[in-house]
Amino acid sequence: MIKGKAHKFGSDINTDDIISAKYLVSTDAKELGAHCMESIAPDFAKRVAPGDIIVAGNNFGCGSSREHAPVAIKGCGISAVIARSFAAIFFRNAINIGLPFVESNDADKIKEGDLIEIDLAGGIIKNLTQNETYKTQGFPEFLRELVEKGGLMNYIKEKERKNV
Amino acid sequence: MPYTIAEKILLAHTGKKDIKPGEFIEARVDIALGNDITAPLAIEEFRKSGFKKVFDKNKIVLVPDHFAPAKDLRSANQCKILSDFAREQNIKNYFEIGCMGIEHALLPEMGLVGPGDLVIGADSHTCTYGALGAYSTGVGSTDLARSFIDGKCWFRVPGSIKFIYKGKLNKWVGGKDLILFTIGKIGVDGAMYKAMEFSGPVIRGLGMDDRFSMSNMAIEAGARAGIIEPDGITRKYISKFKRKPVFYKSDSAAKYDRIYEWDISDLEPLVACPHLPSNVKPVSKLKDVKLDQVVIGSCTNGRISDLRASARILKGKKIKYGLKLIVIPATQKIYLEALNEGLAEIFVKAGGVFSTPTCGPCLGGHMGILTEGETALATTNRNFIGRMGSPKSFVYLSNPAVAAASAITGRITHPEAL
Numbered sequence: 001m002i003k004g005k006a007h008k009f010g011s012d013i014n015t016d017d018i019i020s021a022k023y024l025v026s027t028d029a030k031e032l033g034a035h036c037m038e039s040i041a042p043d044f045a046k047r048v049a050p051g052d053i054i055v056a057g058n059n060f061g062c063g064s065s066r067e068h069a070p071v072a073i074k075g076c077g078i079s080a081v082i083a084r085s086f087a088a089i090f091f092r093n094a095i096n097i098g099l100p101f102v103e104s105n106d107a108d109k110i111k112e113g114d115l116i117e118i119d120l121a122g123g124i125i126k127n128l129t130q131n132e133t134y135k136t137q138g139f140p141e142f143l144r145e146l147v148e149k150g151g152l153m154n155y156i157k158e159k160e161r162k163n164v
Numbered sequence: 165m166p167y168t169i170a171e172k173i174l175l176a177h178t179g180k181k182d183i184k185p186g187e188f189i190e191a192r193v194d195i196a197l198g199n200d201i202t203a204p205l206a207i208e209e210f211r212k213s214g215f216k217k218v219f220d221k222n223k224i225v226l227v228p229d230h231f232a233p234a235k236d237l238r239s240a241n242q243c244k245i246l247s248d249f250a251r252e253q254n255i256k257n258y259f260e261i262g263c264m265g266i267e268h269a270l271l272p273e274m275g276l277v278g279p280g281d282l283v284i285g286a287d288s289h290t291c292t293y294g295a296l297g298a299y300s301t302g303v304g305s306t307d308l309a310r311s312f313i314d315g316k317c318w319f320r321v322p323g324s325i326k327f328i329y330k331g332k333l334n335k336w337v338g339g340k341d342l343i344l345f346t347i348g349k350i351g352v353d354g355a356m357y358k359a360m361e362f363s364g365p366v367i368r369g370l371g372m373d374d375r376f377s378m379s380n381m382a383i384e385a386g387a388r389a390g391i392i393e394p395d396g397i398t399r400k401y402i403s404k405f406k407r408k409p410v411f412y413k414s415d416s417a418a419k420y421d422r423i424y425e426w427d428i429s430d431l432e433p434l435v436a437c438p439h440l441p442s443n444v445k446p447v448s449k450l451k452d453v454k455l456d457q458v459v460i461g462s463c464t465n466g467r468i469s470d471l472r473a474s475a476r477i478l479k480g481k482k483i484k485y486g487l488k489l490i491v492i493p494a495t496q497k498i499y500l501e502a503l504n505e506g507l508a509e510i511f512v513k514a515g516g517v518f519s520t521p522t523c524g525p526c527l528g529g530h531m532g533i534l535t536e537g538e539t540a541l542a543t544t545n546r547n548f549i550g551r552m553g554s555p556k557s558f559v560y561l562s563n564p565a566v567a568a569a570s571a572i573t574g575r576i577t578h579p580e581a582l
Contacts, residue, residue, distance in 0.1 A: 012352055012440065016548040021527040024201045025231065025238035027208055039550040059353040062386060063548060065288040067205055067304040088357050088388055089288055093304035142188035152306050153213050156313055
């Protein structure tokens, strides 16, 4: 079960917001995480307690293909992202590296600092502060399999082993 | 079953009999591309996976272009990871500086991508090759690592949106303005998860460079691809390469999620204002915007016709005192053409700098970073907060002619107003 405090962001949060290009000389999650959201929320990485959750509007993660973005989010201690919708490349990157995320039309109802619990398997978000429950979009079977295998590389390794 | 061009290309790269939007497929890719930012992460993942050899040394392209020539010690290390891997795996299409160019100008120029191809690149602007009638799309580093192993990638088949452009383009209006117009109309999520298909008589009249500019920015509307059906202009462009292209066309009964039809005869040059590519205004409404820097270059507008358009305006003129003009040809070939045609001289005499190819300032890498309070007009593709440096700087996006005219006046300027 994923549980943490909500950090609210708006719509169209792009990958330059999530991790500025000047930090893309590293692939280290901790180092990238220390600069997560720096351009738009300078003290963000310091405010995050391990397990906290990002809650955003539409088109989260638009812009560049940098996988450093979901890596930075994980690296600063965020346990999951809830958004109304995700940009396509961010979506596949998050799936591929195993960053938990859910799409929910109720993302707007969550307020800054609300205590949130996500049941990924059940597709349910619980807002413990407001005592509300929200539905999530859920993942199609292929993506569920990728997530269950722990990301794309584990899925491929298993597939290749079977082929040998 | 009738298909769109996107569906046809994807289907042809699977072993399947049919395909439909929303479906997840695994498909063989013709080219897998990485750069000095994304490939190091992919190479790290590839090595961790325990596999030793890439699936096909001829289908992987590695281009150190973002922070190259290495801007500092750490980017030198990133570039070295690429060159070491290329040597170890005997990858033919590794482009060291000297033959390097901005990847999305370089690959078409080298004939490495063409009509009918399925291309993935760990760079969001990989959608550029849609201009050639390819299905070409941006993916992440882990996707790239996976493709190194078995030459495949997973796709969610996108629905398609058709854009029909009618009318006659005004003198100073080109591919960049058409795509800014489109993004301004539909928004930065207006084609989310979709394949955009650019069509109509206006597109048929566009040269390849303008087509590349359009397809390049499909991602700025959230699209997976921005495709133009190949035609005579495409055929001419690829005729010098030894390849067997497949010219796919959408069936007349193909299903689209949406069709937009616009008459663009009244269109004037457009500018995207901070901080989203969809925040588009006519150039004439922005006369009061003062500029500190003008950048002409990038995978969107760093091609020879872009440099020619800028040079025509700057010839015999001086840029505004105190303004910084940075011109970056996208590839070494374009660089040489610009030298031979006297364009480089025009830029330098006007007071600008003429750089070796690099993505450089477009993503706030190097070669023209903005400090707090500075404003730039660039022919690049993104104007997000902090994109070119300080989070307190401002980036406007335009076509090369508007950029050149504005460098002369120091304010956003319609070329006609000079």
